[in-house]
Amino acid sequence: MKQPQSPQASQNPRDYVIATMGSHSALQILKGARDEGMRTLVICQKGMERPYQSYGVADAMLLVDDWKKGWNAALERELMERNAIVIPHGSFVAYLGHNRVARMKAMYYGTKEILEWESDRRKERKWLEQSRLLLPRVFKRPEDIDRRVIVKFHGAGGGFGYFVVKSKEQFEEVKRKKYPKEKDFVIQEYIVGVPLYIHYFHSPITGELEIMSFDKRYESNADSIGRIRAEDQLAANIHTSYTIVGNMPVVVRESLLPEMFEMGERVVKISQKLCGPKTASGKRKGLFGPFCLETIITRKLQIYVFEISARIVAGTNPYINGSPYTDLKYDVPMSTGRRIAREIKQAIGEGRLEEVLG
Numbered sequence: 001m002k003q004p005q006s007p008q009a010s011q012n013p014r015d016y017v018i019a020t021m022g023s024h025s026a027l028q029i030l031k032g033a034r035d036e037g038m039r040t041l042v043i044c045q046k047g048m049e050r051p052y053q054s055y056g057v058a059d060a061m062l063l064v065d066d067w068k069k070g071w072n073a074a075l076e077r078e079l080m081e082r083n084a085i086v087i088p089h090g091s092f093v094a095y096l097g098h099n100r101v102a103r104m105k106a107m108y109y110g111t112k113e114i115l116e117w118e119s120d121r122r123k124e125r126k127w128l129e130q131s132r133l134l135l136p137r138v139f140k141r142p143e144d145i146d147r148r149v150i151v152k153f154h155g156a157g158g159g160f161g162y163f164v165v166k167s168k169e170q171f172e173e174v175k176r177k178k179y180p181k182e183k184d185f186v187i188q189e190y191i192v193g194v195p196l197y198i199h200y201f202h203s204p205i206t207g208e209l210e211i212m213s214f215d216k217r218y219e220s221n222a223d224s225i226g227r228i229r230a231e232d233q234l235a236a237n238i239h240t241s242y243t244i245v246g247n248m249p250v251v252v253r254e255s256l257l258p259e260m261f262e263m264g265e266r267v268v269k270i271s272q273k274l275c276g277p278k279t280a281s282g283k284r285k286g287l288f289g290p291f292c293l294e295t296i297i298t299r300k301l302q303i304y305v306f307e308i309s310a311r312i313v314a315g316t317n318p319y320i321n322g323s324p325y326t327d328l329k330y331d332v333p334m335s336t337g338r339r340i341a342r343e344i345k346q347a348i349g350e351g352r353l354e355e356v357l358g
Ligand code: ATP
Pocket: 136, 150, 152, 158, 159, 188, 189, 190, 191, 192, 195, 242, 294, 296, 306, 307
């Protein structure tokens, strides 16, 4: 195989390798790249390689002892020698952190700076507010609580210990009894409705925003508490947690789609004012590729956004074979993973790879 001198040197997609970390949505990303005729590489933590061997979606595999130490200069050199383009996903960002990602030298799909905007609660809120999305109110002080609120602790894995109260007195009682030392929390209006995750894809190459699919999550124990009566829940003193176990497909009321397209478009537009290097058009690179708005929809069909993920979400995994929405648009089964590979392939072919790298 010819090794191109620089990322832009070759316009042949076969001279590049789509690489990702073996976790989260890697099966989908690798399968999608293979379906687009690209070569694939998975970087696995030892002991986690079984699915990638069994499903055979990677042409090559690199093994590391653990993520933090394993993702080092030697691994990056190896990736660069192979001309690998690294695709980030949720586990990748969680294990490495945005600072480490920012220092990455290997080719990286996406705007690195966007990860700081999604992981810093204040920055994230500023971005979403400027995008004119409906957000749950945030209460700065417990004295201000005047409705049902959800109290979220920072770094509470799977939302363990989040609690719902509706007055300052209730807040102080739960806090004193259960979390006397906890200082880092946010008090957010509790929205009564159904959670819905909207999967978008924005292409700087075609200039189009697409809605790829939707999911809802299967969370432990939030999705099973209702299986026992309220009295027993109280007696057993069960805490609500939101540990993600899997994802389920959803198709939405069609009349919600126009608003959802507009929401995604505004988020992209504002991101182009906020972050990333400036492009020839004068705008910043901002958010592109796959992203997800995490919402709760009320009975009045108001769409509240409580979080954004600025990369592929695992909720796209039910659609390895395409979703009802991508089926409308594409003549082949189009997963989000495959859409990423198609984007990169097109960018390479048009000599525009730099536009999709961070
Ligand atoms: P992360 O992606 O950071 O792990 P998460 O996506 O699990 O977090 P959280 O913000 O931790 O999201 O919320 C956990 C769960 O709590 C969500 O799945 C949602 O069902 C519920 N939730 C979050 N915020 C609200 C809110 N303001 N009103 C009602 N329910 C909420």
